[in-house]
Amino acid sequence: xxxxxxxxxxxxxxxxxxxxRRIADPKGAAVLLGIVLxxxxxxxxxxIWIEGEQPxxxxxxxxxxxxxxxxxxxxxxxxxxxxxxxxxxxxxxxxVTKPATYTIWARINPTKSSLAIAWDDQAWQSIPTKNAKxxxxxxxxxxxxxxxxxxxxxGQRSLSKGTSTLRFRFDSKNQNHGAIDAIFLTDEGLxxxxxxxxxxxxKLHHPGYFAWxxxxxxxxxxxxxxxRRLNExxxxxxxFVRRDGDRFVTGADEPIRFWAVQNGLGKDPAxxxxxxxxLAKYGVNLVRMGSGxxxxxxxxxxxxxxxxxxxxxLRIAALRKAGIYTYIDHLYWHTHxxxxxxxxxxxxxxxxAIALMFFENQFQDAxxxxxxxxxxxxxxxxxxxxxxxxxxxxxxxxxxSSLLFYTFSPSRFPESERALVEQRFGDWLTAKYGxxxxxxxxxxxxxxxxxxxxxxxxxxxxxPDQWDVGRVGLYSAGTLSGADWAVQQRNQRRAxxxxxxxxxxxxxFYQSMRQSLRSAGVKQMIxxxxxxxxxxxxxxxxxxxxxxxxxxxxxxxxxxxxxxKDGQQKFxxxxxxxxxxxxxxxxxxxxxxPLGTPLVKGYPFMVTENNWTRPNRYRVEWPLxxxxxxxxxxxxxxxxxxxxxxxxxxxxxxxDLSNPSILGxxxxxxxxxxxxxxxxxxxPVVDESVALDDAYQMKGTSAVPLRGSxxxxxxxxxxxxxxxxxxxxGQTDQPSVDPLAYFVGPVVQSLGDGPSxxxxxxxxxxxxxxQQIVRSVTGQLSxxxxxxxxxxxxxxxxxxxxxxxxxxxxxxxxxxxxxxxAYGSVLVISLDGMPLxxxxxILVQTGTWDQPYGFETESVGEYxxxxxxxxxxxxxxxxxxxxxxxxxxxxxRVLDGNGDWQDRSVPVTEMKWGRSVQLPADAIxxxxx
Numbered sequence: 007x008x009x010x011x012x013x014x015x016x017x018x019x020x021x022x023x024x025x026x027r028r029i030a031d032p033k034g035a036a037v038l039l040g041i042v043l044x045x046x047x048x049x050x051x052x053x054i055w056i057e058g059e060q061p062x063x064x065x066x067x068x069x070x071x072x073x074x075x076x077x078x079x080x081x082x083x084x085x086x087x088x089x090x091x092x093x094x095x096x097x098x099x100x101x102v103t104k105p106a107t108y109t110i111w112a113r114i115n116p117t118k119s120s121l122a123i124a125w126d127d128q129a130w131q132s133i134p135t136k137n138a139k140x141x142x143x144x145x146x147x148x149x150x151x152x153x154x155x156x157x158x159x160x161g162q163r164s165l166s167k168g169t170s171t172l173r174f175r176f177d178s179k180n181q182n183h184g185a186i187d188a189i190f191l192t193d194e195g196l197x198x199x200x201x202x203x204x205x206x207x208x209k210l211h212h213p214g215y216f217a218w219x220x221x222x223x224x225x226x227x228x229x230x231x232x233x234r235r236l237n238e239x240x241x242x243x244x245x246f247v248r249r250d251g252d253r254f255v256t257g258a259d260e261p262i263r264f265w266a267v268q269n270g271l272g273k274d275p276a277x278x279x280x281x282x283x284x285l286a287k288y289g290v291n292l293v294r295m296g297s298g299x300x301x302x303x304x305x306x307x308x309x310x311x312x313x314x315x316x317x318x319x320l321r322i323a324a325l326r327k328a329g330i331y332t333y334i335d336h337l338y339w340h341t342h343x344x345x346x347x348x349x350x351x352x353x354x355x356x357x358x359a360i361a362l363m364f365f366e367n368q369f370q371d372a373x374x375x376x377x378x379x380x381x382x383x384x385x386x387x388x389x390x391x392x393x394x395x396x397x398x399x400x401x402x403x404x405x406x407s408s409l410l411f412y413t414f415s416p417s418r419f420p421e422s423e424r425a426l427v428e429q430r431f432g433d434w435l436t437a438k439y440g441x442x443x444x445x446x447x448x449x450x451x452x453x454x455x456x457x458x459x460x461x462x463x464x465x466x467x468x469x470p471d472q473w474d475v476g477r478v479g480l481y482s483a484g485t486l487s488g489a490d491w492a493v494q495q496r497n498q499r500r501a502x503x504x505x506x507x508x509x510x511x512x513x514x515f516y517q518s519m520r521q522s523l524r525s526a527g528v529k530q531m532i533x534x535x536x537x538x539x540x541x542x543x544x545x546x547x548x549x550x551x552x553x554x555x556x557x558x559x560x561x562x563x564x565x566x567x568x569x570x571k572d573g574q575q576k577f578x579x580x581x582x583x584x585x586x587x588x589x590x591x592x593x594x595x596x597x598x599x600p601l602g603t604p605l606v607k608g609y610p611f612m613v614t615e616n617n618w619t620r621p622n623r624y625r626v627e628w629p630l631x632x633x634x635x636x637x638x639x640x641x642x643x644x645x646x647x648x649x650x651x652x653x654x655x656x657x658x659x660x661x662d663l664s665n666p667s668i669l670g671x672x673x674x675x676x677x678x679x680x681x682x683x684x685x686x687x688x689x690p691v692v693d694e695s696v697a698l699d700d701a702y703q704m705k706g707t708s709a710v711p712l713r714g715s716x717x718x719x720x721x722x723x724x725x726x727x728x729x730x731x732x733x734x735x736g737q738t739d740q741p742s743v744d745p746l747a748y749f750v751g752p753v754v755q756s757l758g759d760g761p762s763x764x765x766x767x768x769x770x771x772x773x774x775x776x777q778q779i780v781r782s783v784t785g786q787l788s789x790x791x792x793x794x795x796x797x798x799x800x801x802x803x804x805x806x807x808x809x810x811x812x813x814x815x816x817x818x819x820x821x822x823x824x825x826x827x828a829y830g831s832v833l834v835i836s837l838d839g840m841p842l843x844x845x846x847x848i849l850v851q852t853g854t855w856d857q858p859y860g861f862e863t864e865s866v867g868e869y870x871x872x873x874x875x876x877x878x879x880x881x882x883x884x885x886x887x888x889x890x891x892x893x894x895x896x897x898x899r900v901l902d903g904n905g906d907w908q909d910r911s912v913p914v915t916e917m918k919w920g921r922s923v924q925l926p927a928d929a930i931x932x933x934x935x
Contacts (some may be wrong), residue, residue: 031156035604047608052104052193053205058113059084064096064533066176068878075144075153080187081113081201086729087185093177098189101174102165108110112174113187113198113839115139116201121184121306122175125163130175130248131785133160137274139650140199140657152180155187157198157274159274167190195222197719199656208879212858215881216928218856220903223284229906230837230933233289237329240289240585241697246529247331249557254531254610254642257396264643265676266292266333271321272651275387278324284652287905288669289676292399293325294614294645295334298342304376305349315383325378326397331401331643332391334530335614337380338363338373340407352422360413361427363404374519377401380528402533402614405521406562409508409551410539410684414483416469424469427763428477434507435478442473443848445503452499466496468504487541488706499701506702509548514554534612536560542713543706543742551757553832562615562647563600564592565712568624570869580621585871590624590829591631592808593794595776601635602712604694604755610613612643617661619930621872625794626831626853630807634798635676637684638782639752643678643720654903656878658858666882666903667856670930673905674803674835674851683803683835685784690898691751691767692743700762706766709743709753729867745774751783805833807853825887830854832887832925837933843893848930850898852925854883884927888902891934895921901931 011041024674059082066092075085088094102108112120122130141156176184187201196204208219226232238256240243244258254262267290271281297318303311305450314648322332340363342400346355353359362369381393408414416424435445447461464471468479485492486505518536519652523532526718534556538543553559567574573585605611613636638895646668648661663669678684694709701707731896743766747753750772772781778792789796795808797816804818810825810832820842823832829869831853837843899909914933916923925932 012407020516023270024677027802035730039121046877048073051106052102052106053196054100054102054108054191055098055205056189057084059083060173062088062099062199064094066090066094066096067092068070069181071486072153072185074146074835076146076930079142079144079201080155081203082188085185085187087183088522089177089181089183091181093175093182094184095173095175096186097171097173099171099683100165100189100191102167103162104193105166107162107164108191108193109162109195110172111157111190111192111198112160112554113155113157113189113201114174115152115154115183115185116156116179117152117157118153119159119184120176120178121556122177123160123590124457126171126176133158137272139272140655142200142657147466151498152186155185157190157789169849170230171813191382195224197222197653198318202878204878207859210879211881212859214884215659216884217859217879218654219656219902222653223287223323223904224906225283225287226906228907229287229905230901230907231931232287233673233677233680234283234286234329235476236289236677237286239290240331240397241326241329241331244396246396247399247531248301249531249610252605252608252610252640252642255716262291263682264292264331264645265289265672265679266294266612266643266645267652268645268648269293269295270649271295271324275317275320275649279327281652282324282328282330286330288652288672289680290672291338292328292331292333292643292645293321294335294400294647295321296335296337296402298300298336298339298405300337300380301373302343303377305372314933315380316386316756318547319383319387319392320376320394322385322392322398326388326395326588331399333402333430333533333614334398335400335533336405337377337402338404338407340404341413341836343432345585350422353420357420359423360407360419361409361423363407363764364409364511365426365430366460367403368519370515374522377519377523378528379639381523381530382526383909387854390870393526394526395531396529396603399532399535400558401523401528401530402535402560404535404793406537406548407535408537408539408710409512410483410545411482411537412540412775416429416480416482416509417848418534419445423595424475424480427896428472429475429513430511431504431507432476432478435503436476438503442476444476444875445478446473448604449497449500449503452497455493456830457780463497463500463866466492466501468500483540483545486545486704487543490542497681502702505545505548505704508701509604513552513555516552516930519724520556533558533559533560533614536562538563538711538713541706543710544704547604547707547755548701548712550629551698551701551754557610558612558642559609560612560614561603561711563603563613564616565598565618565628565714565864566602566751567619570866573869573871578660580660580872580875582875584621585866585869586621587869588623588629590794590808591618592624592627592791592796597745598635598749599630599711599712599714600632600752601639602745603688604692604709604753605640607693607754607756610642612645613647614643616645617647617659617663618664620658623855623857624829626855627807629671629675630669630798630805630833630853631796633679634684634787636797637679637682637686637747638724638784639785655783656858656880658861658875665856667853667881671851673834673931674805674833675848677837678798678803678833678835681802681839685800686787687751687783688756689751689767691769691783692747692753692773693765694743695757695760695763696757697757697760697762697802698757701757705762709747709755710745712745712748717817727812743771744769749780749782749787749789760851801843802836802839803833804842805835807830807831807833820892822890823887824890827854827883827886830883830885830887832889834889846935848934850923850925850934852885852930852932856880882928885925885930886927887925888922889918889925890922892920895923895934898923898932898934900926900929902929903934905931 066088069089072089116135204295419518858876862874
């Protein structure tokens with residue numbers, strides 16, 4: 007007989023606690039667990055839990071290897087599994103005491119599996135297992151094979167009082183394999199995450215933490231944090247977003263900034279519209295999404311291409327309806343796009359093409375035709391092609407690809423690719439010098455770095471020259487840097503020519519693509535790429551210069567985790583045994599490097615990928631820092647990477663956003679950024695013009711972008727990722743701009759034919775190195791790097807984040823903050839657009855840090871080694887802070903985790919000079935009025 011646990015709970019939409027709880031066993035015996043309170047709502051909700059390993063009947067066949075799983079990862083320590091030559095079924099009785107429409111979930115094996123369900127005597131219905139969430143490897147030996155479990159939403163069903171039968175069928179291609187760990191039915195909006203029943207385990211927390219389990223967002227229209235009003239009724243309703251100098255404007259010529267996420271809609275088409283609406287609630291007005299497989303599938307499988315594009319079109323339609331624009335990305339990413347022999351003869355199968363896209367005409371033509379076909383395909387959900395849809399705002403040519411990055415290493419290219427680029431270099435030299443002999447003579451007169459004699463034209467070991475057939479050898483990108491070893495080894499004139507050839511070729515490719523797309527009627531803003539180079543001082547400005555062939559300059563940048571040597575096992579996953587230490591960008595040696603990019607004069611700038619990666623606990627600083635300092639600098643868009651979907655997540659992923667430290671901070675931070683509460687400086691604090699001739703001679707720039715660290719690229723290129731090459735003495739005579747200038751105001755840069763010049767404000771007026779304090783030129787932002795605290799102080803938004811306890815009382819214009827939290831944030835913001843001194847509705851938003859319940863580490867010297875990953879529910883460090891207001895207040899009401907009103911308030915204490923509010927320990931939103 008199936009083991010079943012039923013919980014009858016009050017509707018959470020009306021109360022914050024569970025006034026009563028009833029558990030029913032299969033025979034109907036009930037045990038009262040709670041107390042019925044006076045304010046018990048009239049309508050009750052019910053949740054039913056059934057253990058998968060105890061069906062009413064089944065004909066499954068167990069297999070010793072398949073059942074070799076970690077029992078601690080399964081509900082009840084076991085599962086029902088099948089692995090055999092015949093199709094198998096299992097039946098479960100579902101006993102319902104309250105008639106309602108239930109959402110049905112099952113924790114099943116989604117890996118290469120096929121599953122069907124049937125209710126009572128109805129026909130079988132196939133369920134796509136690819137939509138499973140919170141998938142966990144349960145193999146006892148940790149092997150990556152078929153043994154996984156994840157929660158799959160089976161749909162909704164109206165059930166009457168009594169008993170219904172739910173049947174499962176396992177018919178996967180590989181031994182009909184399948185497994186069920188648990189079944190969960192609910193009519194109260196709960197979403198299962200791990201092995202536990204969310205109705206029972208949603209309150210589990212460690213001492214000093216509170217449980218975060220708000221359940222599925224009901225998306226109430228009266229939620230005080232709902233920012234849907236900031237978006238257009240329909241994205242693009244007034245026409246295409248376009249570039250207006252160094253900013254974006256809508257079709258109605260209204261300035262617009264983008265608060266963006268990577269994806270966020272998940273994999274279930276039935277959830278796209280609801281999740282798009284939830285993204286809009288949290289202030290998102292741009293979603294970056296695409297697929298690196300589109301170009302390959304377009305060439306190889308037209309039927310699959312139609313399926314993929316239709317899914318993308320459905321996503322665009324859902325976002326459009328929520329007033330959210332779309333940015334199409336990752337259509338080509340050379341590291342994830344292996345080339346087949348059929349694509350480029352002589353290349354070989356499975357290699358990643360570094361240079362084909364920039365130099366091979368037929369490959370370019372194919373990609374160009376792909377983009378045109380892709381953008382011109384009608385969207386049956388909107389009636390418009392993407393090219394004609396103003397809701398599609400950006401089209402990215404390629405992601406994280408550049409001739410100036412470390413991946414450009416011609417000695418490692420396939421022979422056909424190397425021959426192609428060497429031939430193009432020979433052609434370029436012939437055009438410049440008249441013939442290759444003259445090019446050789448020029449290189450023979452290149453002096454040694456120390457001025458003692460001439461440098462050999464073959465110095466630095468470029469690939470072999472084949473002058474007789476017009477092929478000229480090439481240096482790696484690293485050899486074109488300002489690193490001491492590169493300067494000493496290379497032939498400077500040869501390197502200068504190669505660098506100019508590479509930059510001009512890259513820029514010409516982007517110009518050609520943009521022109522072709524415009525001629526084909528593609529109206530979106532064109533993003534060439536978003537990458538970095540082998541040397542931020544010598545090469546990064548040239549990289550961004552090539553992007554001026556498009557409409558927008560973009561950059562991907564990360565604030566990575568400080569791992570011990572060999573402390574990270576997989577860049578894409580957090581695992582037991584990973585060894586790391588927490589680090590904040592607010593305190594030395596930390597530095598908020600993703601905010602340190604020179605803006606290209608006359609062009610909008612966006613960060614298209616950014617994350618403060620986990621398991622680092624100091625993440626709540628991230629959205630607050632972006633909302634304030636990106637506004638100060640005049641950055642036009644910021645993409646938070648990456649979101650599986652916008653529903654709350656309770657496991658720990660490297661890049662996850664759907665937690666209270668990040669997504670939970672969006673309401674106030676997105677409002678502050680998009681409303682322009684922090685003033686953009688009217689003039690740059692650093693304005694650098696660089697002569698292209700100086701840049702090609704590798705003299706470097708004075709304003710240097712700060713380097714972050716990307717886990718993916720750490721895995722690929724090791725210590726080179728995030729590093730700054732040690733510059734050769736005397737290589738450049740350019741003075742370096744203080745890297746803290748980015749936190750004073752905008753730093754702008756341009757490359758052109760004129761002389762190199764540098765204009766700078768008196769930065770010492772704003773940067774006090776003795777006190778370790780940096781103040782913005784506008785006077786609205788301050789960073790105390792000694793304590794590790796930043797503050798924002800504007801008429802409509804005031805707050806602080808970082809190591810608040812160490813800062814003591816933080817006094818701002820209209821509020822003062824006393825926090826006993828070692829680390830956290832408090833942001834006070836007007837919800838009605840009025841200054842805080844007059845606002846009738848004010849949101850106080852707080853943050854600390856969060857982690858899965860049961861997450862544990864052990865000390866290993868200065869580092870922490872993960873011993874347990876934990877699971878549901880997310881635990882949040884309790885809030886311990888008081889906000890003092892210099893004005894009268896009537897009340898302070900506490901919102902739930904989804905930002906909805908509760909029947910709960912906290913006292914407002916009258917003081918001589920105003921009112922004080924002790925913030926709740928177990929909530930992050932309080933509305934004061």
